[in-house]
Amino acid sequence: MKMRLLSVILLHGVCVLLLSAPTVSAVSLSVTPDHKQFFSPGALAILSCDDDDDEQKVDGWTVKRTRAGLTEMCGEAAGLVLKNSLCQLELINPSDGAYFCESSSGQRSDEVNITVTAGSLILDIPSSPVWTGSNVTLLCQTREGKQENSYFYKDGGIFNPNPKENLTLTNVQKSDEGLYWCSTVDHPNTSKSRLTVRGHGLAMNMREEDGYAQTVTALLSILCLIKSINKDFHDR
Ligand SMILES: *[C@@H]1O[C@H](CO)[C@@H](O)[C@H](O)[C@H]1NC(C)=O
Ligand SMILES: *[C@@H]1O[C@H](CO)[C@@H](O)[C@H](O)[C@H]1NC(C)=O
Ligand SMILES: *[C@@H]1O[C@H](CO)[C@@H](O)[C@H](O)[C@H]1NC(C)=O
Ligand SMILES: *[C@@H]1O[C@H](CO)[C@@H](O)[C@H](O)[C@H]1NC(C)=O
Secondary structure: OHHHHHHHHHHHHHHHHHHOOOOOOOEEEEEEOOOOEEEOOOOEEEEEEEEOOOOOEOOOEEEEEEEOOEEEEOOOEOOEEEEOOEEEEEOOOOOOEEEEEEEOOOOEOOOEEEEEEOOOEEEEOOOOOEEOOOOEEEEEEEOOOOEOOEEEEEOOEEOOOOOEOEEEEOOOOHHHOEEEEEEEOOOOOOOOEEEOEEOHHHHHHHHHHHHHHHHHHHHHHHHHHHHHHHHHHHHO
Protein backbone atom coordinates (compact mmCIF):
# COMPACT_ATOMS: atom_id res chain seq x y z
CA MET A 1 0.00 0.00 0.00
CA LYS A 2 2.86 2.36 0.93
CA MET A 3 4.59 1.56 -2.37
CA ARG A 4 1.43 2.40 -4.29
CA LEU A 5 1.02 5.73 -2.54
CA LEU A 6 4.66 6.52 -3.25
CA SER A 7 4.28 5.77 -6.95
CA VAL A 8 1.15 7.93 -7.17
CA ILE A 9 2.99 10.80 -5.54
CA LEU A 10 5.93 10.30 -7.90
CA LEU A 11 3.66 10.26 -10.93
CA HIS A 12 1.95 13.44 -9.77
CA GLY A 13 5.35 15.01 -9.31
CA VAL A 14 6.41 14.16 -12.88
CA CYS A 15 3.14 15.57 -14.22
CA VAL A 16 3.58 18.84 -12.36
CA LEU A 17 7.16 19.10 -13.64
CA LEU A 18 6.06 18.48 -17.24
CA LEU A 19 3.24 20.99 -17.00
CA SER A 20 5.45 23.69 -15.57
CA ALA A 21 8.39 23.09 -17.96
CA PRO A 22 9.55 26.56 -19.03
CA THR A 23 9.37 27.42 -22.71
CA VAL A 24 12.83 28.38 -23.90
CA SER A 25 13.51 31.39 -26.05
CA ALA A 26 16.39 33.81 -26.38
CA VAL A 27 16.76 37.06 -24.47
CA SER A 28 18.27 40.21 -25.99
CA LEU A 29 19.29 43.59 -24.69
CA SER A 30 17.08 46.24 -26.24
CA VAL A 31 18.10 49.88 -26.45
CA THR A 32 15.55 52.73 -26.75
CA PRO A 33 16.00 54.83 -28.81
CA ASP A 34 17.35 52.13 -31.10
CA HIS A 35 20.92 53.41 -31.55
CA LYS A 36 24.45 52.33 -30.71
CA GLN A 37 25.96 55.81 -30.78
CA PHE A 38 24.79 58.76 -28.67
CA PHE A 39 25.91 62.33 -28.10
CA SER A 40 27.25 63.39 -24.72
CA PRO A 41 25.88 65.17 -22.85
CA GLY A 42 22.45 63.90 -23.84
CA ALA A 43 19.26 62.72 -22.18
CA LEU A 44 18.66 59.04 -21.47
CA ALA A 45 18.59 55.70 -23.17
CA ILE A 46 16.45 52.91 -21.72
CA LEU A 47 18.02 49.45 -21.60
CA SER A 48 15.89 46.37 -21.07
CA CYS A 49 16.09 42.60 -21.29
CA ASP A 50 13.44 41.41 -23.74
CA ASP A 51 12.24 38.06 -24.98
CA ASP A 52 13.07 37.69 -28.68
CA ASP A 53 9.68 36.18 -29.49
CA ASP A 54 7.24 38.68 -27.99
CA GLU A 55 9.62 41.60 -27.29
CA GLN A 56 8.30 41.78 -23.71
CA LYS A 57 10.55 42.47 -20.75
CA VAL A 58 11.63 39.25 -19.01
CA ASP A 59 11.86 38.91 -15.25
CA GLY A 60 14.99 37.75 -13.52
CA TRP A 61 17.46 39.20 -16.01
CA THR A 62 19.72 42.12 -15.17
CA VAL A 63 21.34 44.70 -17.44
CA LYS A 64 25.12 44.74 -16.99
CA ARG A 65 28.00 46.68 -18.45
CA THR A 66 31.65 45.82 -18.96
CA ARG A 67 33.89 48.85 -19.20
CA ALA A 68 37.66 48.94 -18.81
CA GLY A 69 37.68 45.34 -17.58
CA LEU A 70 35.09 46.02 -14.88
CA THR A 71 31.59 44.47 -14.99
CA GLU A 72 28.85 46.28 -13.08
CA MET A 73 25.09 45.85 -12.88
CA CYS A 74 22.43 48.45 -13.54
CA GLY A 75 21.66 50.35 -10.34
CA GLU A 76 25.19 49.94 -9.00
CA ALA A 77 27.18 51.70 -11.71
CA ALA A 78 27.89 55.35 -12.47
CA GLY A 79 25.34 56.74 -14.92
CA LEU A 80 23.49 53.42 -15.11
CA VAL A 81 20.53 53.81 -12.77
CA LEU A 82 17.36 51.89 -11.93
CA LYS A 83 14.28 54.12 -11.94
CA ASN A 84 10.68 52.83 -11.87
CA SER A 85 12.19 49.38 -12.54
CA LEU A 86 13.66 50.67 -15.80
CA CYS A 87 17.38 50.66 -16.43
CA GLN A 88 18.35 54.15 -17.54
CA LEU A 89 21.65 54.98 -19.15
CA GLU A 90 22.60 58.61 -18.58
CA LEU A 91 24.24 59.84 -21.74
CA ILE A 92 27.33 61.33 -20.20
CA ASN A 93 30.99 60.56 -20.66
CA PRO A 94 32.28 58.04 -20.04
CA SER A 95 29.50 55.55 -20.70
CA ASP A 96 31.12 53.61 -23.52
CA GLY A 97 31.01 49.90 -22.89
CA ALA A 98 29.71 46.48 -23.74
CA TYR A 99 26.14 46.13 -22.43
CA PHE A 100 24.36 42.80 -22.00
CA CYS A 101 21.70 40.95 -20.01
CA GLU A 102 22.46 38.22 -17.49
CA SER A 103 20.09 35.81 -15.77
CA SER A 104 20.34 34.82 -12.13
CA SER A 105 21.80 31.49 -13.27
CA GLY A 106 24.55 33.20 -15.28
CA GLN A 107 23.15 32.95 -18.83
CA ARG A 108 24.19 35.88 -21.00
CA SER A 109 22.64 37.65 -23.96
CA ASP A 110 24.71 38.94 -26.86
CA GLU A 111 26.50 42.16 -26.01
CA VAL A 112 25.81 45.56 -27.54
CA ASN A 113 28.66 48.04 -27.66
CA ILE A 114 27.34 51.52 -26.92
CA THR A 115 29.41 54.60 -27.68
CA VAL A 116 28.69 57.96 -26.04
CA THR A 117 30.68 60.67 -27.75
CA ALA A 118 31.58 64.27 -27.05
CA GLY A 119 32.29 64.66 -30.78
CA SER A 120 30.18 66.42 -33.39
CA LEU A 121 28.89 63.46 -35.41
CA ILE A 122 27.29 60.05 -34.78
CA LEU A 123 26.46 57.12 -37.01
CA ASP A 124 22.82 56.14 -36.69
CA ILE A 125 22.90 52.32 -36.77
CA PRO A 126 20.35 49.88 -35.27
CA SER A 127 21.29 48.46 -31.86
CA SER A 128 19.76 45.05 -32.49
CA PRO A 129 20.56 42.54 -35.25
CA VAL A 130 18.78 43.09 -38.58
CA TRP A 131 17.19 40.25 -40.52
CA THR A 132 18.72 38.90 -43.69
CA GLY A 133 16.65 40.10 -46.62
CA SER A 134 15.66 43.36 -44.94
CA ASN A 135 16.68 46.89 -45.94
CA VAL A 136 18.69 49.03 -43.54
CA THR A 137 19.44 52.73 -43.76
CA LEU A 138 22.46 54.17 -41.98
CA LEU A 139 22.59 57.91 -41.36
CA CYS A 140 25.30 60.28 -40.29
CA GLN A 141 23.89 62.82 -37.82
CA THR A 142 25.19 66.07 -36.40
CA ARG A 143 24.38 67.35 -32.91
CA GLU A 144 21.73 69.56 -34.44
CA GLY A 145 20.03 66.43 -35.76
CA LYS A 146 20.86 67.24 -39.35
CA GLN A 147 21.77 64.59 -41.90
CA GLU A 148 24.58 65.98 -43.98
CA ASN A 149 26.00 64.47 -47.12
CA SER A 150 28.42 61.89 -45.79
CA TYR A 151 31.11 59.39 -46.59
CA PHE A 152 30.34 55.90 -45.28
CA TYR A 153 32.98 53.32 -44.41
CA LYS A 154 32.92 49.61 -43.67
CA ASP A 155 35.86 47.65 -42.23
CA GLY A 156 38.29 50.30 -43.50
CA GLY A 157 36.94 50.56 -47.03
CA ILE A 158 34.96 53.51 -48.32
CA PHE A 159 31.47 52.94 -49.77
CA ASN A 160 30.89 56.15 -51.67
CA PRO A 161 33.62 58.41 -53.07
CA ASN A 162 30.96 61.11 -53.47
CA PRO A 163 29.18 62.15 -50.28
CA LYS A 164 25.51 61.14 -49.99
CA GLU A 165 22.59 61.55 -47.64
CA ASN A 166 22.49 58.00 -46.29
CA LEU A 167 23.72 54.49 -46.85
CA THR A 168 20.89 52.13 -47.69
CA LEU A 169 21.71 48.43 -47.69
CA THR A 170 19.05 46.48 -49.55
CA ASN A 171 18.46 42.75 -49.13
CA VAL A 172 20.94 42.54 -46.25
CA GLN A 173 23.12 39.43 -46.14
CA LYS A 174 25.54 37.99 -43.57
CA SER A 175 28.39 39.55 -45.61
CA ASP A 176 27.03 43.02 -44.73
CA GLU A 177 28.07 42.44 -41.12
CA GLY A 178 31.00 44.54 -40.06
CA LEU A 179 32.21 47.74 -38.49
CA TYR A 180 30.70 50.91 -39.97
CA TRP A 181 31.43 54.60 -39.54
CA CYS A 182 30.98 57.84 -41.40
CA SER A 183 32.29 61.38 -41.84
CA THR A 184 31.21 64.53 -43.62
CA VAL A 185 33.11 67.31 -45.33
CA ASP A 186 32.85 69.34 -42.09
CA HIS A 187 33.04 66.61 -39.44
CA PRO A 188 35.69 63.95 -38.73
CA ASN A 189 35.03 60.19 -38.57
CA THR A 190 32.45 58.94 -36.08
CA SER A 191 33.16 56.03 -33.75
CA LYS A 192 32.87 52.57 -35.29
CA SER A 193 29.84 50.38 -34.65
CA ARG A 194 29.02 46.82 -35.63
CA LEU A 195 26.07 45.95 -37.80
CA THR A 196 24.93 42.43 -36.94
CA VAL A 197 22.77 40.35 -39.25
CA ARG A 198 20.53 37.52 -38.09
CA GLY A 199 19.63 34.73 -40.49
CA HIS A 200 15.92 34.11 -40.93
CA GLY A 201 16.37 30.41 -41.80
CA LEU A 202 18.10 29.42 -38.59
CA ALA A 203 15.76 31.39 -36.33
CA MET A 204 12.67 29.91 -37.98
CA ASN A 205 14.01 26.37 -37.65
CA MET A 206 14.70 26.97 -34.00
CA ARG A 207 11.18 28.23 -33.45
CA GLU A 208 9.71 25.22 -35.23
CA GLU A 209 11.74 22.90 -33.02
CA ASP A 210 10.61 24.86 -29.99
CA GLY A 211 7.00 24.45 -31.10
CA TYR A 212 7.48 20.73 -31.65
CA ALA A 213 9.03 20.27 -28.21
CA GLN A 214 6.19 22.24 -26.63
CA THR A 215 3.55 20.09 -28.36
CA VAL A 216 5.23 16.86 -27.24
CA THR A 217 5.53 18.19 -23.69
CA ALA A 218 1.87 19.21 -23.64
CA LEU A 219 0.71 15.81 -24.95
CA LEU A 220 2.91 13.97 -22.42
CA SER A 221 1.53 16.14 -19.63
CA ILE A 222 -2.07 15.35 -20.56
CA LEU A 223 -1.38 11.61 -20.85
CA CYS A 224 0.43 11.75 -17.57
CA LEU A 225 -2.44 13.50 -15.79
CA ILE A 226 -5.06 11.10 -17.20
CA LYS A 227 -2.91 8.18 -16.10
CA SER A 228 -2.35 9.50 -12.59
CA ILE A 229 -6.02 10.41 -12.11
CA ASN A 230 -6.96 6.93 -13.33
CA LYS A 231 -4.47 5.33 -10.97
CA ASP A 232 -5.70 7.51 -8.12
CA PHE A 233 -9.24 6.38 -8.87
CA HIS A 234 -8.38 2.66 -8.99
CA ASP A 235 -6.26 2.84 -5.88
CA ARG A 236 -9.18 4.17 -3.81
C1 LIG B 1 32.67 45.35 -28.49
O1 LIG B 1 33.91 46.05 -28.35
C2 LIG B 1 35.01 45.22 -28.00
C3 LIG B 1 36.20 46.11 -27.77
O2 LIG B 1 36.36 47.04 -28.80
C4 LIG B 1 35.22 44.20 -29.11
O3 LIG B 1 36.29 43.36 -28.78
C5 LIG B 1 33.95 43.38 -29.29
O4 LIG B 1 34.10 42.48 -30.37
C6 LIG B 1 32.76 44.28 -29.56
N1 LIG B 1 31.54 43.47 -29.58
C7 LIG B 1 30.56 43.68 -30.44
C8 LIG B 1 29.40 42.76 -30.35
O5 LIG B 1 30.59 44.58 -31.27
C1 LIG C 1 14.11 46.78 -50.13
O1 LIG C 1 14.31 47.77 -51.11
C2 LIG C 1 14.05 47.29 -52.43
C3 LIG C 1 14.49 48.37 -53.41
O2 LIG C 1 14.11 49.64 -52.98
C4 LIG C 1 12.58 46.92 -52.55
O3 LIG C 1 12.30 46.45 -53.84
C5 LIG C 1 12.26 45.86 -51.51
O4 LIG C 1 10.87 45.59 -51.52
C6 LIG C 1 12.67 46.29 -50.13
N1 LIG C 1 12.56 45.14 -49.23
C7 LIG C 1 11.95 45.19 -48.05
C8 LIG C 1 11.95 43.94 -47.25
O5 LIG C 1 11.43 46.22 -47.62
C1 LIG D 1 38.56 58.15 -41.34
O1 LIG D 1 38.46 56.80 -41.80
C2 LIG D 1 39.12 56.59 -43.06
C3 LIG D 1 38.85 55.16 -43.49
O2 LIG D 1 39.44 54.24 -42.63
C4 LIG D 1 40.62 56.87 -42.92
O3 LIG D 1 41.24 56.68 -44.15
C5 LIG D 1 40.82 58.27 -42.42
O4 LIG D 1 42.19 58.50 -42.18
C6 LIG D 1 40.03 58.53 -41.15
N1 LIG D 1 40.12 59.94 -40.80
C7 LIG D 1 40.52 60.35 -39.61
C8 LIG D 1 40.59 61.83 -39.41
O5 LIG D 1 40.84 59.59 -38.71
C1 LIG E 1 18.11 58.22 -48.15
O1 LIG E 1 18.54 59.01 -49.25
C2 LIG E 1 17.67 58.94 -50.36
C3 LIG E 1 18.26 59.72 -51.54
O2 LIG E 1 19.41 60.39 -51.21
C4 LIG E 1 16.29 59.52 -49.96
O3 LIG E 1 15.41 59.43 -51.03
C5 LIG E 1 15.77 58.72 -48.77
O4 LIG E 1 14.57 59.31 -48.31
C6 LIG E 1 16.78 58.71 -47.64
N1 LIG E 1 16.29 57.83 -46.59
C7 LIG E 1 16.25 58.17 -45.30
C8 LIG E 1 15.72 57.18 -44.35
O5 LIG E 1 16.63 59.27 -44.91
